[in-house]
Amino acid sequence: GFTLTHDEPFPPGDEYQARVTLNGVPAATYTFSVVGPAVTMESRLLHATTARGATDDYEPIEPTDSFAPDEEVYLVGSADLAKGSTLEAHWYIGGEEDETGARSLTAEEDYTDAGFYFSFLPEGGWPEGEHQVRLVLDNEEVGRYTFSIVAETAAAPEGVATLTGERSVTINALYFATDFGGKAVGGVAPVQVSVRPASRPGELRVGFFEEEVAGTGSMWRAAGWTAVVVASQLLNIDPRDYEFSFSIGGRIDGPSAGAYLTAATVAALLGDSMREDVAMTGTINPDGTIGPVGGIPHKIEGAAEKGLKLVLIPAGSRFEMDQNTGQMVDLVERGSELGVQVEEVSTIYEAYELLTDGSIPRAEVTARTPQLPPRAFDRTRAKAQEWMARYEEARNRLNAVSPEILPYFDTTEADETADAADKAMQQGLAAVAYQRAFMAAAETEVLLLAAEMVERYATGGVDAALDYVQAARTSVSELDAVTRLLRTESPQSAGDYVALFNAYTSLGQAQGLVLLAETSLEQLQQQADQMAEEDILVALAEIATYYALAGDSIQAARDSVDIGFGYGGTPVTHPERIEAMQELLRRAAEANVAYFESTIVDQYARAFQIHPEQMREQFMSFDTEYLLTVAADQGVALMSEQITDPTQRAALVLGSSIANYAQSAGLVAKYYSLQAELDEEGNIVSIPRERALADMLDLADRRAKELISLNGDDIPIMAVLAYEAARVSRQGSAEDQLMALEQYWTAATLAQAQAYIAGQ
Structure with a gap:
């Protein structure tokens, strides 16, 4: 070996050589470089x-x-x-x-x-x-x-004392309207809320009484129904044991008294007195949060003219527009100028203590974050992997579509969702991975079926496209098979029943989607000769969406049984409560849908000067949540006629009602309370009422924990799945946060259903 030393360090460079000679003859040359000391970062x-x-x-x-x-x-x-x-x-x-x-x-x-x-x-x-x-x-x-x-446990809220007669409370409902001169004005209308023992126990009865012809409208009645539902859930009572009535002393419509009506219903049930010098405005959400409303500056003016001293408004609503000046005003200052104290409230619990001389009994929230048991975790992870496999298969098939057609079917969003599902899987977030994998597969399968139908249309016309979809669809036969499967299931515990409810949720949606697909298919067959090509392509995409989503919903029904059965030992000690909750939530969902359609859809119809039914059809293509709500209604109506077993029929209706309740409440929150701003494709880009959303998410999280913990050691698997997904979704975009809100409401409702039918 040879070495070379140098008095100074070699300068960094690449042009160094060592040459070897043998007996004076050059034998080899070796090139090397000198690298300077590494620059290291500080950890x-x-x-x-x-x-x-x-x-x-x-x-x-x-x-x-x-x-x-x-x-x-x-x-x-x-x-x-x-x-x-x-x-x-x-x-x-x-x-x-x-x-x-x-x-x-x-x-x-x-x-x-x-x-x-x-x-x-x-x-x-x-x-x-x-x-x-x-x-x-x-x-x-x-x-x-x-x-x-800290070891904390949840205690069930106190019960409601048995009524021996009628209890009534009177509230000051605020409203605003436009007079004959076009000026916005506010006012106060007295409303009496009454509760009495049911004359026919087992029937849910809610009445609306008017002192003026057409004194109320559909939005007002929807708000009253929602008040009964939320009050019953807050107090954990069977509303069929009572009769409820709302009597209005003037003309009023709209959802803005929803929270006030809820508080009054609770007060009548508990025997508390309502303050006479107070008024309130705000919608009510399924979990007791109070949603924003409009016209508050003028409502405060109406309260001042009536001599009221305190007005409660939704949190985040301090600055609102004066409809007459077009200027934003500070409502607290406006109230002070008029001699009225204005206070913001986030929840029905806060509002109730200011409106009455009492408080709403409330379970103590547990410090525990709900988690899936190991076996349920493993099952959920396996199902997520199955959905990822479906996504990959559909993605590969889509790549084989004609290069002339493929560019029109963008998979970017589905691919990003699949990547997010994979990341969640790596982090051990099984519920989140399942949700994301399902979404990625569903979207890709919709694109695949649509692309294949368009490909057939391009080569063989409408008949070729329809022949293909009729041959490729498996939804109808699979739907019949899974329906028969669910009828054979024998739930042993309250948790099994809730898993069955959840399975029927998906099955009802699938049946409705198949009905919508077949209707659209028949219309296209009859009208294709008179349709422009663009309209034909839209119709083909619509049919593909319905059939593909139906197939995914059918598999989701199987998943609910596979994941959710076999946990807990608490039997259903009160089977009659399944019927009670089914009726309660069915009415709640119907009220929310009526509320949404009369508040939002009909207003769009008037703005675009088209029939409300046409606007409802357009909304179905614009908003997936509304599509699934409508599909479930139609599907359950048909399946209820086919299922003869009362328990199975009740499970079908209850499962659908649980989903529709959360979805329809989400629609109201999205379009009305939170006033979400959308882009041209219907995607949420921002939510102006950020504080209101933050409050709603916080309370939704707490309420879901309360109700999950009421089940003790019998963990409500399906509720925890929804809860875990919500916890992560709330950290995301505005669209994700609204999804989280709906997931929290679903978790709370599923958990309450399990506790209720188990007699807890």
Whole structure:
């Protein structure tokens, strides 16, 4: 070997050589370079916090330092990590390290502001008290994070005392209208809300009485029905044991008294008195949040003229437009100028304490974040993988479509959803992965069927396209097979019944979608000769959407049974409650749909000067949630005639009602309360009432936890699936947040259904 030394370091460069000669003759040349000292970054911790989870982007989900004994604790943060640096997490229980919780990660290259998380749940759960997680970076401790374990349980709310006669309360309903001169004016209309024992127990009866001809409208009646539903759920009563009535002393319509009517209904049931110098405006959501409304400046003026001292308005509504001046006004200042105190409220619980001399009994929220049992987790993950396989198969088939047609079917959104599903799978978020994988597969299968139909149309005309879809559709035969399967199921526990409800939810939607597809197909067959090509292509896409979504809904029904059956031992001790809840939620869903159609759809119809039925059809192609609601109504109506077993029929109607209740409430929140701003394709781009949405999400999360925990050790699997999906969805876009709201409401309703039929 040969070596060379130099007094000074070799300058960095690529032009160095070592030449070897043998007996004076050049034998070999070796080229080498000199590299200067590496510039290394400094590893450092930027921030970290304990939380109940982590998003795909390593953001904390529900940051907190208080957890339940069986809850996995997350430490989420970010750091600058140089290549080769190691970050470790060490978990200390009561001052002693649990070495089974030690976790570490090593940087394979330089990372700036890199997100990370560590999580741990000791075998057997956490003991109560304070514990720590410590971060160590390259053998040096860089942070200690203390958290507490608190064991809380939920207690059922107090019951309602038995009525021996009628109870009535009177409220000051606010309204605003336009006078003959075009000026916006406000006023107060007295409303009497009465509750009495049912004259015919077992029947749900709600009456509306007017002192003026046409004194109320459909929106007012929908608000009254919703008030009865929400009040019954808040107090955990069977509304068929009572009769409810709303008597109005003037003319009024609209949904803006929904929260006030709910509070009055609760007061009548509990025997509390309503304050005479107070009024309130705001819609009511399924979980008791109060939604924004319009015309508040003029309603405050009407309250002042009546001599009222306090007006409650929805949170986030302090600044509203004066319809007469077109200027934004501070409602608190406007009220002060008129001698009226104006106060914002977020929930019916807050409002009730200001409106009455009492409070609404409320379950104590548990600190525990609901989690799937291991077996349900494994089943859900397996189902997510099945949906990913369906997505990949459809994606591959779509790539085989004619190159002239393929560019018209953009899969970008479906591909991004599939990628997000894969990330959720890697993080162990089974419920989230299932939801995303389903969405990716469903959208891709719609595109595939539409593309294949258009391909046949391009080569063989309408008849070829319709022949293909009739040969390719499997929805009808699969629907019959799964319907027969569900009829053979024998639920053993309350959890089994809820899984059956959820399965029938999907099956009712599938039946309705098949009906819509067949109607559209028949219309196209009859009218194709008179239709422009553009209209034919739209009709083909519509048929493809209905058939493809029907097939996906049928598989979702199978999934509900496969995932949700076989948990818990609590029997259904009150089977009659299935019928009671079915009727309650059916009426609630019908009220919400009527509310949405009369508030939103009919207004669009008037604006575009078309018949309301035409606008409803357009909304079905514009909004998937409305499409599924309409489809479920039609599907359940047909299937109810075919199912003779009363328990199975009740399960069908209840399952559909649970979904429609959440979906229709989401429609009202989206288009009316939150005034979501949409792009030309109907996608949500922003939600102006951000505070209202934040309040609604917070309460929805708490309410879902309350109702899930009421089931004790019999974890409501289907409710937890919806809850886990909601927790992650709420961290996303405006569209995702509205989806989370609907998922929270679904979780709460499913959990309440399980507790209710189990007699809890």
